[in-house]
Each structure stands twice: as C-alpha cells, then as structure tokens.
Amino acid sequence: MAEINATMLGASELLPWALRLAASRRVLAPIAGTDGAVRYLPVSPDATLVFSGGRPVRGPKEHFMPQTDPLFTFTGSGPAVALQPVFNHEPAVIFGVRPCDGRALRSLDNVFLRRRETDAHYAARRGQTIMVGLACAEPGWGCFCTTVGGSPAGTDGLDLLLTDLGDRYHVRILTSAGRELLEDTVCSPSSDTEERLAAEQHARAIVRLQLAFDSNRIAERVTWDSPIWERVARRCLECGVCNFLCPLCHCFDIQDETTADGGIRFRCWDTCQFDEFTKMGAGHNPRAGRKERLRQRMSHKFKYLVEEFGQAGCTGCGRCVEMCPVNIDIRAVLAELGTVPSAEHPAK
Amino acid sequence: MNELVEAMRGTAARLLNGKEVALVLGYEAGSVSFRTAPAFIQHAEDAPRLVWNPFCTNNLAAYLPELKGVGRIAVMAKGCDARSIATLIQEHQIPREQVMILGIPCVGMIDVEQLLVAGERGPGTTVTCGPDGMLTVASAGGQRAVPLSEVLQGRCTNCEHHVPSIADEVLGNAPAPIQASGDAFGAAAELAGRSAEDRRAFWRERFERCIRCYGCREVCPACYCRTCFLDKPAPRWTSKANTLEDTWMFHAVRAFHLAGRCVSCGECERVCPMDIPLTLMNRMLAHEVQEKFGYTAGLQIDGIQPLGTFESYDPDPAEHA
Numbered sequence: 001m002a003e004i005n006a007t008m009l010g011a012s013e014l015l016p017w018a019l020r021l022a023a024s025r026r027v028l029a030p031i032a033g034t035d036g037a038v039r040y041l042p043v044s045p046d047a048t049l050v051f052s053g054g055r056p057v058r059g060p061k062e063h064f065m066p067q068t069d070p071l072f073t074f075t076g077s078g079p080a081v082a083l084q085p086v087f088n089h090e091p092a093v094i095f096g097v098r099p100c101d102g103r104a105l106r107s108l109d110n111v112f113l114r115r116r117e118t119d120a121h122y123a124a125r126r127g128q129t130i131m132v133g134l135a136c137a138e139p140g141w142g143c144f145c146t147t148v149g150g151s152p153a154g155t156d157g158l159d160l161l162l163t164d165l166g167d168r169y170h171v172r173i174l175t176s177a178g179r180e181l182l183e184d185t186v187c188s189p190s191s192d193t194e195e196r197l198a199a200e201q202h203a204r205a206i207v208r209l210q211l212a213f214d215s216n217r218i219a220e221r222v223t224w225d226s227p228i229w230e231r232v233a234r235r236c237l238e239c240g241v242c243n244f245l246c247p248l249c250h251c252f253d254i255q256d257e258t259t260a261d262g263g264i265r266f267r268c269w270d271t272c273q274f275d276e277f278t279k280m281g282a283g284h285n286p287r288a289g290r291k292e293r294l295r296q297r298m299s300h301k302f303k304y305l306v307e308e309f310g311q312a313g314c315t316g317c318g319r320c321v322e323m324c325p326v327n328i329d330i331r332a333v334l335a336e337l338g339t340v341p342s343a344e345h346p347a348k
Numbered sequence: 349m350n351e352l353v354e355a356m357r358g359t360a361a362r363l364l365n366g367k368e369v370a371l372v373l374g375y376e377a378g379s380v381s382f383r384t385a386p387a388f389i390q391h392a393e394d395a396p397r398l399v400w401n402p403f404c405t406n407n408l409a410a411y412l413p414e415l416k417g418v419g420r421i422a423v424m425a426k427g428c429d430a431r432s433i434a435t436l437i438q439e440h441q442i443p444r445e446q447v448m449i450l451g452i453p454c455v456g457m458i459d460v461e462q463l464l465v466a467g468e469r470g471p472g473t474t475v476t477c478g479p480d481g482m483l484t485v486a487s488a489g490g491q492r493a494v495p496l497s498e499v500l501q502g503r504c505t506n507c508e509h510h511v512p513s514i515a516d517e518v519l520g521n522a523p524a525p526i527q528a529s530g531d532a533f534g535a536a537a538e539l540a541g542r543s544a545e546d547r548r549a550f551w552r553e554r555f556e557r558c559i560r561c562y563g564c565r566e567v568c569p570a571c572y573c574r575t576c577f578l579d580k581p582a583p584r585w586t587s588k589a590n591t592l593e594d595t596w597m598f599h600a601v602r603a604f605h606l607a608g609r610c611v612s613c614g615e616c617e618r619v620c621p622m623d624i625p626l627t628l629m630n631r632m633l634a635h636e637v638q639e640k641f642g643y644t645a646g647l648q649i650d651g652i653q654p655l656g657t658f659e660s661y662d663p664d665p666a667e668h669a
Binding site for chain 2: 033035037039053054057058138139140141143239240243245257266269270276323325326329331332
C-alpha cells in the first residue's frame with residue numbers, strides 16, 4: 001500500500017512555490033485570460049491562480065495531447081526524403097488539476113499506454129509531469145463525477161491533493177513524486193482539526209452531487225438501434241464543443257503540410273461530430289448524419305471503452321453538459337437509455 | 349408569459365391538426381430550469397411540450413436550410429430569429445411559402461453566465477421567471493430575486509427589433525415595450541478607433557485561445573454553406589493545425605461572409621466556450637454596411653443584399669483603408 005500522508009501549506013505560499021518550481025520545469029496552473037476563460041497556462045509572477053470556483057473550461061488534457069502535435073519534419077522528396085523527429089518534452093508540474101481531470105488521464109493512459117503500441121509522445125509527457133490536484137469545493141451544475149465512480153475529492157492520477165481551507169491548503173501526499181515536490185516549499189504538519197475540516201469539505205461536495213443515472217451495466221444499455229439517437233440528435237448542430245472540451249476524448253487526425261523543399265507531419269484533435277471525420281476518399285460517409293455521430297460519441301464513451309478497459313470514457317466533469325449549445329445533456333440521454341426499449345434491448 | 353405559452357401550444361396544435369404545416373420548430377424544457385432545448389414538434393399531441401421563457405435563446409432559423417424538403421414548417425421566432433429567416437428566404441435557402449413565421453414578442457434573453465453567481469453554479473439551482481420580469485434564483489445558498497433587465501445578454505440590451513416585423517402571425521398580446529439601453533455599435537466602434545497594432549493585439553489574444561470547435565459556425569443561421577471552405581480537404585484553405593494564423597483566417601473569412609447578412613442574434617458569442625467576443629467583428633461590419641449602403645440585414649425578404657451585387661457608384665473601399 002502506498003504511503004499516505006498529509007501536510008499543510010499557507011495559501012500565500014502557493015504562487016511562490018509554483019514560481020520556484022518553474023525555474024527548472026514547465027509549470028502550468030489555472031489562470032484566467034481576458035474575458036474570463038480559465039485555462040492551464042504557464043505561471044508568471046504577476047499571474048493570479050484561479051483556485052476557487054468551478055473547473056477551468058479547458059482541462060489539462062492539452063498538455064499531454066496538444067491540439068496540434070508535430071511528429072516530424074521532412075526535407076527532400078522521393079528516395080531522398082529525410083525525416084527529423086520532433087521530440088522535445090520537458091518535465092512539468094500542473095497545479096489545480098480537478099479530480100475528474102486527473103481520473104481522465106488514467107483512462108487516457110489505457111488508450112495511449114496499455115494497448116499493443118505505446119504512444120511515445122504521450123508517454124514522455126505523462127512520465128515527466130507531476131499533478132497537483134485540487135479538491136472540488138464547488139461542483140458545476142453539469143457535474144456528475146460520483147455517478148461514474150469518481151469523487152470531487154478523488155485522487156486517481158494525482159500526486160498531491162490540495163483542499164482549500166481558506167487561508168491554507170490541506171495537502172494530501174499521494175506519491176513520492178508529490179512528496180519531493182513539497183521539498184521546494186514550507187509545510188507544517190496537519191492537525192486533527194485540519195484533517196477533519198478537509199474531510200468535511202469533501203463530504204459537503206459529495207453530498208451536492210446526486211446520482212444522475214444508473215451506471216451499472218451501462219454498456220449493455222447503450223444499444224445500436226435505440227430510438228433515442230434520432231430524437232436527441234435532431235437538434236445537434238454537429239459542432240465540436242462536447243468533444244474538444246472533454247478531458248477524455250482523444251481522437252486525432254494526421255496531416256502533412258508541405259512547402260517546396262519539405263514539410264511537417266502533425267496530428268491534431270479531431271471529433272466524431274464533424275462530417276469529415278469518417279468521410280472516405282471516394283465520398284462515402286459511414287456515419288452520414290447526426291444520429292450516427294451522437295451514437296458514436298455515446299457508444300465510444302459508455303460501451304466500447306467500458307468493454308475494452310472496464311472503465312467508461314467519461315469522468316463526469318460536466319463540461320459537455322454545460323457547454324452544449326442546444327442542451328444535449330448526456331446525463332439525460334444515459335438515464336433514458338435504460339428505460340426506452342429497443343429491439344436489441346426489449347422492454348421486460 | 350402563460351398566455352403566450354398557451355398561444356404557442358394552441359397554434360402549433362391547430363397548424364399540425366389542420367395539416368397546414370408538417371413541423372413546428374419551437375422550444376421545450378431543458379435539462380435544467382435555466383436552459384431550453386430546440387423542439388421539433390410533428391404531432392399535435394406533442395404541442396404541450398412547447399415552452400417560452402427568457403432562456404429560449406437558440407436561433408431556430410439555423411435548422412431551416414437542411415429542412416427544405418420536409419414540407420411547410422412553422423418556426424417560433426424572436427425579432428432577431430425572424431430577421432435570420434428573412435435573410436434565408438432572401439438568399440433562396442428556403443421558399444417563403446415553406447416557412448410560417450410565428451413571431452414572438454421578446455423581452456430579451458438571459459445571459460446565464462451573468463445571472464448565476466458563485467454559489468449558484470452548482471447542482472440543484474433553479475431559476476423561475478415571474479410575469480413581472482423578476483427572476484428567482486434558488487440555490488443551496490438561499491434565494492435571490494433579480495430583475496430580468498439586469499442580466500440580459502449583450503445583444504438584447506441594444507435590440508431594436510424585439511417584435512418580428514416579418515411574420516405570418518404574432519403570438520401573444522401586445523409586446524411589452526423595451527427600450528434599447530445599449531449602443532449597438534459602441535463597443536465595436538471603440539475597438540475600431542484603436543490603432544491597428546492595438547487591434548491586432550486584441551484579436552491575437554482572443555483567437556489564440558480558440559479551439560476551432562466551430563460552435564460559432566454551426567449555430568449561425570447565416571453559415572449554411574454545404575461545404576465550408578474550412579472543411580475542404582483539397583485544396584486545404586486553412587490548416588487543421590490550430591495555429592493563430594489559421595484561426596484568424598477562419599474568423600476573418602466568416603466575418604466577411606456575414607457582412608450585410610448577420611442580424612446580430614449573438615448566438616456565436618453565446619456558444620463560444622472560450623468567451624471570444626465574436627460579435628464585435630460582425631457589429632463593425634454591420635455598421636459599415638449600414639453606413640455605406642444604408643442597409644440593415646433581415647428587414648426584407650426580397651431584393652439583393654449590398655454585398656451580393658455592385659454598382660459603379662459604390663463606395664470605394666480603398667478610401668477607408
């Protein structure tokens with residue numbers, strides 16, 4: 001069993017600590033840009049870390065799987081082509097990772113590290129990144145982590161878990177990497193009272209999250225021929241908001257871009273909601289419409305990944321729920337999938 | 349509000365029963381009280397699903413171009429939505445006789461981001477709208493009353509067309525008069541007045557965070573190109589790499605395509621997950637088209653739009669470089 005320990009950190013120590021760490025590695029933290037959108041950005045002395053309120057709109061996924069990810073450059077052509085791999089990953093620390101997003105990385109590990117091939121870029125980034133988590137004190141209205149087996153104070157995928165106690169953070173030490181990170185700051189032992197306060201805060205957040213649907217044997221209920229797909233998908237606009245904000249969606253495209261004497265091959269995020277995603281060279285599209293695409297999104301998350309790894313491709317972060325332009329709320333879809341009969345899954 | 353909902357449901361049922369329309373596009377309750385969802389009503393018995401409240405923000409005109417073959421369609425339309433429909437008819441995207449515009453007098457739509465404050469953005473929060481224009485927000489932290497007028501979406505504070513001028517029927521009673529309190533072009537004019545360097549920095553900072561989800565494009569009723577230039581695999585006009593240049597290209601081309609066509613429904617900005625103030629560009633171009641050509645989008649269903657034709661006496665863009 002891993003050694004479990006805890007300590008206390010003054011709230012005013014957080015930024016100086018992050019800045020000290022930034023001297024030797026890349027350090028990202030939730031920082032608000034203009035107009036308010038919070039993302040994980042490199043820390044700087046004048047930055048304000050956004051450690052209160054809801055989850056950042058973009059999760060830390062993009063650090064491990066950048067939206068545009070160069071693989072190699074090339075010069076020349078034909079037999080004379082020369083490839084130069086692009087592979088320069090640096091050690092990193094990410095502050096303020098929400099438990100849902102930490103847990104999402106565990107699932108991404110399944111995809112990129114536990115299949116027949118290992119993704120070298122993902123593996124390099126993952127192996128060199130330390131995750132400083134932040135327990136969720138204010139879940140969003142779309143959040144449902146507890147429904148899919150997570151918790152606002154979950155520790156999966158994290159090295160440390162901070163709990164905000166006002167003027168100080170309760171720090172739960174989860175890994176040796178996390179413990180080493182704390183050597184760069186001043187901590188004090190946690191008291192019994194502080195342990196209790198942290199536990200109470202966790203409990204308060206958990207209580208707020210009601211079960212949104214029955215996740216038991218969910219893969220069996222996500223059926224191919226359910227009438228739900230057509231009805232719900234009718235209003236879908238086929239944008240990529242849900243997939244691009246998802247901490248777990250990982251489908252990508254690979255593109256070459258050339259100039260007269262060379263070029264670059266990169267991969268970039270793609271989404272099953274776009275027409276081009278499955279369009280064949282000759283023009284046929286096996287997922288021709290929004291019904292097929294909604295079904296794919298839901299099936300990939302709650303059927304295929306469950307069948308392959310025993311874990312859903314969703315940690316209930318609620319981003320897609322809150323940001324969908326037409327209120328396609330996957331919680332409602334999944335709740336209904338259990339009740340609407342289909343030929344595959346007739347009513348009892 | 350209740351009378352209006354009754355009128356909506358009654359009209360939808362009548363039109364469907366009488367086979368006057370094949371489909372009614374409206375709004376139904378969303379998964380939470382401060383969201384609604386676009387509703388596709390095909391049977392009179394489903395008409396009671398229709399709702400109306402200040403969360404009916406979607407511009408349903410966005411669905412029309414692809415529904416061309418469905419038969420006659422009745423659409424619940426706010427002032428801005430009706431202008432979008434007029435533009436689609438004018439651009440031959442749907443024949444006039446195939447769309448029945450059910451005008452809804454609108455008192456403005458709520459900016460949910462602004463309405464819900466810290467402590468209210470969590471599970472269990474409900475919002476109810478009183479007939480007096482007061483909203484009640486009930487959350488774990490207690491109850492709070494807010495006047496609708498204080499939490500309107502930006503586009504609604506300077507709306508000049510809250511009652512559809514082009515409609516087959518206007519539902520509900522005489523509209524509550526609302527005064528445009530904002531300056532429609534104020535923010536855009538302020539930005540336009542800055543130096544080129546400042547403006548470039550302004551947009552760089554915002555486009556840099558775009559994730560190219562294309563929510564803005566998909567929600568836009570005027571963005572109906574069957575294949576957007578962005579999606580063309582060959583030739584590829586913009587890279588799928590999310591570089592600043594390509595993102596900039598996308599937003600700039602979209603804005604130019606919308607000049608003299610955008611009705612300022614503001615849906616692009618509402619759905620943008622990255623809070624990019626997209627309507628600033630559209631506002632500026634609408635302003636220029638109005639100034640140079642005396643034309644406002646969506647107020648007519650015939651004629652040709654200024655950027656759809658040219659005359660020898662057109663203003664010379666070089667003079668405004």
